[in-house]
Amino acid sequence: MSTLVRTKKDVVTEFRTSEILEAARKIFAKKGFHDATVDDIANAAGVAKGTVYLYYRSKQEVYIAALKFGISQMYSALIEEVARYSTAEEKLKALIAAKLAYFDENSDFFKIYLSELGKLHTHPGTIDSEFKALYIEQARLIEAILKEGIRKKAIRSLRPDQTAFAISDIIRGVVTHRLMGWSKTRIAQDVDFIFDLIWKGIAAP
Amino acid sequence: MSTLVRTKKDVVTEFRTSEILEAARKIFAKKGFHDATVDDIANAAGVAKGTVYLYYRSKQEVYIAALKFGISQMYSALIEEVARYSTAEEKLKALIAAKLAYFDENSDFFKIYLSELGKLHTHPGTIDSEFKALYIEQARLIEAILKEGIRKKAIRSLRPDQTAFAISDIIRGVVTHRLMGWSKTRIAQDVDFIFDLIWKGIAAP
Amino acid sequence: MSTLVRTKKDVVTEFRTSEILEAARKIFAKKGFHDATVDDIANAAGVAKGTVYLYYRSKQEVYIAALKFGISQMYSALIEEVARYSTAEEKLKALIAAKLAYFDENSDFFKIYLSELGKLHTHPGTIDSEFKALYIEQARLIEAILKEGIRKKAIRSLRPDQTAFAISDIIRGVVTHRLMGWSKTRIAQDVDFIFDLIWKGIAAP
Amino acid sequence: MSTLVRTKKDVVTEFRTSEILEAARKIFAKKGFHDATVDDIANAAGVAKGTVYLYYRSKQEVYIAALKFGISQMYSALIEEVARYSTAEEKLKALIAAKLAYFDENSDFFKIYLSELGKLHTHPGTIDSEFKALYIEQARLIEAILKEGIRKKAIRSLRPDQTAFAISDIIRGVVTHRLMGWSKTRIAQDVDFIFDLIWKGIAAP
DNA sequence: AATGAATGAGACTTCATTCAT
């Protein structure tokens, strides 16, 4: 029952939570973890500093929550997009396209995502494992596509896990270039390039 | 003249400089930029805090210098290694092998390198352009190999700059996995995997 | 009239008041004034934080009220006990025994009491005078016994007020030792010791 | 050697230390532990806030140090004073007189001392044991006098430790009254009163 | 009357940078 009945408190909590998370995403993206202050976030969210601490125990917790929030949003979007196609080839291309599009539209979020990814090694043990799980989950999506492709002989025999990470990395790289303004080409063109490179690399002979 | 005659002052300066940089690399790698203190670095370098400020104007400047120091070291090593081979295929494989080996042997440095790469977007304008240049210079190395391969018809026709970045990203990804302990395989095996994937992707038909 | 007719409101008020006071006593005793939060007290009392402020204007006010509440309880107990004896000697011994017993049974309350006594000087003007009155009232009880003893020649001629405080202090000291676990002897033994010392000191020759 | 040669650093350290301790004593006495801010102390000491942390790791540490500083000062004074007399009777009277005088002259310090004594029970485990030791050491001084008196038959047979605490408590009580302005009499008179009461209570028949 | 979410002042502590020696 309690899961069906949303009390008013639940509504407020959800509202505040997303309000704060949205603000945090923006601020962290702009300033990075250390240079962002809790005050910044509170202001951006339109609440007082103390209010932030009503919903999160520390600045770190806000950070992680903002990260997860965005990642799971993206993850859902990808899943949905991929599901619309049937062959491994189509699925892979769709995933690349969706990810590039998502990051283009949510560049602020992308900034924290990448920054965190880069820091993963530096301070293992802190945010580490939580984030690692989310990161790996992403790769699993690609891995699943690869496995299916291999089973159907569309893709040559290779280690799906390792390859999944490699593909993930290429995408990340291109996304980075786009975001930094190093790549001036249109999305479609980048998608084609990545896909072409990868597909040539993995397609069955 | 001043480049020929090294005064005692120059010697001391160079000695202090490398001492500090070596220490900084270690400390930044262990703690990250914000959690590393100037005191930490000074202690590790065996000098007083004030002395650090005699050679660098700020903590940031030490950071950048340490970064450059390490990158140029690696760059030289790569150049040298690549020069030992003649075909694009061999050169590419040698480069991959050398980079993986280098990072395995200098994992502490690698940590700052990657962390910084991840932050590039977050604080554009700060360290940004200096580092971007160094990053791009790395890619140029691969680009040169690709161009030569294309000219000699060993590699199919594709945009060398874009592809160079893609290759760079895959390598970076694998290095990351190795460092985080996600990849338990030996270097040689990872080299083979990467090279195989890439070469299939770029080789002329 | 209002003292005869107890409206429902009065009943509720009294109930809430004692509920809160009882909780406050416990919490303040455990954590001290500053480390106890209004939330702690509200929770322990089973009411919401805001409710506390319906009955008391500030945390301080709760504190003082809790103090008074406990002291007057003890005072009543002492009066009653002393009244059961007739000679000064018996009364004094009874008072000592009763006080030691009371504190042994209400060690939590005792903690705030002592703590406050110790702070009296530190922040004169705050709680000061209110509490001072309660403290002195305690001493008056002893003073009355002394005066009667002097009148009946059982006690030698000495300043009753000053002596009353001295006796009060000795008792307080022993109570402290008991509470801190420094004194392992049974109550009866401590009572005998204190009484013996005092009585030798004040008895008529 | 190093104990003989006082470097300049030692001198500065000692100067700063006592400067800060003197200021801390004053501020803590006026405001109590919680209401005193580190800024208050720094200002009173004529240094910046950060400087305080150069010599003490936390506010608490400053507090404890200030406490010890004062107590050991007083302890030395008492030892010296007591040593000037030979009989237990004289020694005891001298000790009472000296303690009353000391507190009259250092009423600010006395305030923290008493306040801490009162809090001993409230938060056992924090400052507790350190302070307890200092407190007990004080009582030992009285205990030693009592033991000697008992051996020489000047004092009747009683438990020296328990009695020492009792005497200590009486003195503390009188000191309190004096400090709060409740006792308007001159020191000498209070000394006589306390001594008379105690001596009658403990003297051999 | 009762609640508890929201507020925001304020405290401790850290550390990059300066500067007198």
Next chain:
DNA sequence: TATGAATGAAGTCTCATTCAT
């Protein structure tokens, strides 16, 4: 040139109090 004591700005987090419901 080298030192390291001193500075003080700035950041995180707590909690007494308020007030709309």
